[in-house]
Amino acid sequence: xxxxxxxxxxxxxxxxxxxxxxxxxxxxxxxxxxxxxxxxxxxxxxxxxxxxxxxxxxxxxxxxxxxxxxxxxxxxxxxxxxxxxxxxxxxxxxxxxxxxxxxxxxxxxxxxxxxxxxxxxxxxxxxxxxxxxxxxxxxxxxxxxxxxxxxxxxxxxxxxxxxxxxxxxxxxxxxxxxxxxxxxxxxxxxxxxxxxxxxxxxxxxxxxxxxxxxxxxxxxxxxxxxxxxxxxxxxxxxxxxxxxxxxxxxxxxxxxxxxxxxxxxxxxxxxxxxxxxxxxxxxxxxxxxxxxxxxxxxxxxxxxxxxxxxxxxxxxxxxx
Amino acid sequence: xxxxxxxxxxxxxxxxxxxxxxxxxxxxxxxxxxxxxxxxxxxxxxxxxxxxxxxxxxxxxxxxxxxxxxxxxxxxxxxxxxxxxxxxxxxxxxxxxxxxxxxxxxxxxxxxxxxxxxxxxxxxxxxxxxxxxxxxxxxxxxxxxxxxxxxxxxxxxxxxxxxxxxxxxxxxxxxxxxxxxxxxxxxxxxxxxxxxxxxxxxxxxxxxxxxxxxxxxxxxxxxxxxxxxxxxxxxxxxxxxxxxxxxxxxxxxxxxxxxxxxxxxxxxxxxxxxxxxxxxxxxxxxxxxxxxxxxxxxxxxxxxxxxxxxxxxxxxxxxxxxxxxxxxxxxxxxxxxxx
Numbered sequence: 001x002x003x004x005x006x007x008x009x010x011x012x013x014x015x016x017x018x019x020x021x022x023x024x025x026x027x028x029x030x031x032x033x034x035x036x037x038x039x040x041x042x043x044x045x046x047x048x049x050x051x052x053x054x055x056x057x058x059x060x061x062x063x064x065x066x067x068x069x070x071x072x073x074x075x076x077x078x079x080x081x082x083x084x085x086x087x088x089x090x091x092x093x094x095x096x097x098x099x100x101x102x103x104x105x106x107x108x109x110x111x112x113x114x115x116x117x118x119x120x121x122x123x124x125x126x127x128x129x130x131x132x133x134x135x136x137x138x139x140x141x142x143x144x145x146x147x148x149x150x151x152x153x154x155x156x157x158x159x160x161x162x163x164x165x166x167x168x169x170x171x172x173x174x175x176x177x178x179x180x181x182x183x184x185x186x187x188x189x190x191x192x193x194x195x196x197x198x199x200x201x202x203x204x205x206x207x208x209x210x211x212x213x214x215x216x217x218x219x220x221x222x223x224x225x226x227x228x229x230x231x232x233x234x235x236x237x238x239x240x241x242x243x244x245x246x247x248x249x250x251x252x253x254x255x256x257x258x259x260x261x262x263x264x265x266x267x268x269x270x271x272x273x274x275x276x277x278x279x280x281x282x283x284x285x286x287x288x289x290x291x292x293x294x295x296x297x298x299x300x301x302x303x304x305x306x307x308x309x310x311x312x313x314x315x316x317x318x319x320x
Numbered sequence: 321x322x323x324x325x326x327x328x329x330x331x332x333x334x335x336x337x338x339x340x341x342x343x344x345x346x347x348x349x350x351x352x353x354x355x356x357x358x359x360x361x362x363x364x365x366x367x368x369x370x371x372x373x374x375x376x377x378x379x380x381x382x383x384x385x386x387x388x389x390x391x392x393x394x395x396x397x398x399x400x401x402x403x404x405x406x407x408x409x410x411x412x413x414x415x416x417x418x419x420x421x422x423x424x425x426x427x428x429x430x431x432x433x434x435x436x437x438x439x440x441x442x443x444x445x446x447x448x449x450x451x452x453x454x455x456x457x458x459x460x461x462x463x464x465x466x467x468x469x470x471x472x473x474x475x476x477x478x479x480x481x482x483x484x485x486x487x488x489x490x491x492x493x494x495x496x497x498x499x500x501x502x503x504x505x506x507x508x509x510x511x512x513x514x515x516x517x518x519x520x521x522x523x524x525x526x527x528x529x530x531x532x533x534x535x536x537x538x539x540x541x542x543x544x545x546x547x548x549x550x551x552x553x554x555x556x557x558x559x560x561x562x563x564x565x566x567x568x569x570x571x572x573x574x575x576x577x578x579x580x581x582x583x584x585x586x587x588x589x590x591x592x593x594x595x596x597x598x599x600x601x602x603x604x605x606x607x608x609x610x611x612x613x614x615x616x617x618x619x620x621x622x623x624x625x626x627x628x629x630x631x632x633x634x635x636x637x638x639x640x641x642x643x644x645x646x647x648x649x650x651x652x653x654x655x656x657x658x659x
Contacts, residue, residue: 040481042581049481168635194627194634199582200483204575205380209627212373213365226580233576237500238372248601254485319482 029065031257034086036079037073037277044250047265047274047320048097048216055278057284066285076100080107093117093284097277101125108132111173116218117287121280136297138281139272141171142178143302147270147297149182151304158187159218162210164167164196164203164227175223191217196227204230211238218244225252232265251305253318271303271313274320349652350598350614357621357652364629367386372459375507377624378617382509383568385616386592388589389520390564395595396536396607401561402464403449404591406471408584411442412569413475413484416579420487427490442538446562450555476581486577495574510569513613516567521609525630533557537604594619618648
């Protein structure tokens with residue numbers, strides 16, 4: 001008997017809730033989107049937070065009924081809590097860049113089970129399919145390597161290159177594979193590869209050692225704009241003039257500015273933009289307001305930033 | 321029997337000679353390890369012994385070496401400071417932000433003020449560590465683990481996770497020689513290492529304060545009964561550590577003109593390793609400043625050899641570095657045992 005009453009109450013409550021939701025939907029204005037990103041603990045994630053907040057403002061100005069909540073989390077556990085809180089607050093869509101995708105898979109699936117539209121950004125779990133997310137927006141690590149490799153091959157066909165790697169993790173390996181594939185069969189020669197740990201200081205040290213070791217270097221590929229800062233200082237100190245240019249990567253405001261200004265040592269940059277969080281948010285909003293199909297995978301190009309197109313990627317206020 | 325006689329005699333000529341020999345070997349051991357490494361480096365790479373390379377390596381060991389001079393005081397007194405790496409990032413960020421305010425129009429005066437500012441902040445950070453440990457009676461490991469998080473967190477907050485860059489290119493140009501300049505052919509950072517070490521060695525080995533540091537490190541109770549103020553001496557070791565961190569910052573800022581999220585990351589382990597490799601006991605009581613400097617050189621030389629030579633693929637470098645440090649310690653031990 002008690003169970004039946006409870007059941008009736010629940011049914012009534014659900015019906016009311018659905019009706020309210022239906023009315024809201026009918027008006028087609030009120031959409032709440034939760035954006036969950038890692039805390040700004042290094043340059044790139046700082047850029048992610050900056051762009052999430054920037055694009056949230058733009059979108060809310062454009063759509064009066066739209067509410068976007070941006071939350072940052074330092075680790076997977078606290079991000080799982082954020083997901084629960086957002087679900088309780090009642091969101092129509094979740095845009096998430098996971099701190100660590102695999103431990104968060106179940107938490108994301110739980111959100112999706114509530115019929116919430118899920119957009120996953122960049123870091124994908126091992127099984128990245130429709131059961132986890134509706135839309136997947138990501139950068140392209142392999143292309144980050146191959147675009148740099150193609151540039152070196154085209155502009156300096158006989159270049160002797162030193163490579164400064166990041167940390168020994170899969171992303172870094174994929175970038176190396178892309179670069180290697182691009183220069184295979186060409187006259188470009190890799191003199192040495194060392195880890196610079198995506199750190200300005202370590203890259204400075206490694207570059208000093210490369211300069212002592214190799215009397216002639218044409219190109220430095222360090223696949224990261226932070227490391228490019230250290231590399232530049234090491235070259236400046238050694239007063240070496242044999243190095244033609246440095247290729248970094250990601251698209252920090254510091255390096256894009258140099259490309260814009262026509263710095264001979266930084267002629268180009270390869271994008272792995274933190275602004276991709278904004279792309280994901282705009283596509284997610286389009287799903288609710290513009291009646292366009294957005295479900296699927298969206299992989300960005302690793303765009304080559306040159307003096308001609310650099311202004312489009314320059315954010316002077318960004319911390320990264 | 322002869323030993324006993326010597327003891328009873330209260331330190332005759334023979335006894336003094338023997339203890340001198342012992343001290344010498346212990347102090348010399350790290351330098352023997354460094355010499356062996358230099359031979360190894362010369363054998364594996366043709367460029368290793370070039371003046372340019374050696375000066376580069378010595379210059380960039382300045383950060384670890386100078387911080388480790390402070391750590392020698394802390395560790396000799398039986399303490400530990402895990403916060404130094406984060407403190408470098410924190411002090412450097414504040415120093416750059418202070419100079420970016422440009423409240424003084426003259427760039428030279430602004431830079432001078434920035435340098436004084438960094439030294440004061442460094443000393444205050446060290447004082448905070450010392451007071452938390454002595455006043456709060458908290459284990460140094462935990463207290464400085466806490467401040468390590470605080471300094472790092474505040475730095476990330478100040479930079480919003482990104483980098484903090486020195487804005488004025490005039491100041492950058494004036495300041496640049498502090499890392500890249502030379503005096504009589506010797507890079508400035510190397511001079512600063514030597515000066516810091518001379519002052520540190522004088523303080524630790526030639527003053528009453530230095531003897532108190534070693535005394536509370538080897539036996540705090542005895543030191544207390546002898547009328548040594550343990551809290552004061554111990555707190556001061558952390559202040560010295562803070563000032564050493566600030567001196568390292570003064571060399572760090574002109575190098576890249578910026579700080580980022582990776583500034584000072586894991587430098588606390590580098591500093592502690594340099595101290596221990598240099599012959600200072602981790603349990604306290606004995607401090608060797610010149611050994612510490614040698615330890616810092618050893619660490620930097622090892623990573624330099626790894627990049628210059630073609631011994632191993634980049635994947636194995638960590639393993640080989642670890643092995644070399646252990647071998648260097650074993651060489652030292654065997655020398656000491658032979659004495």
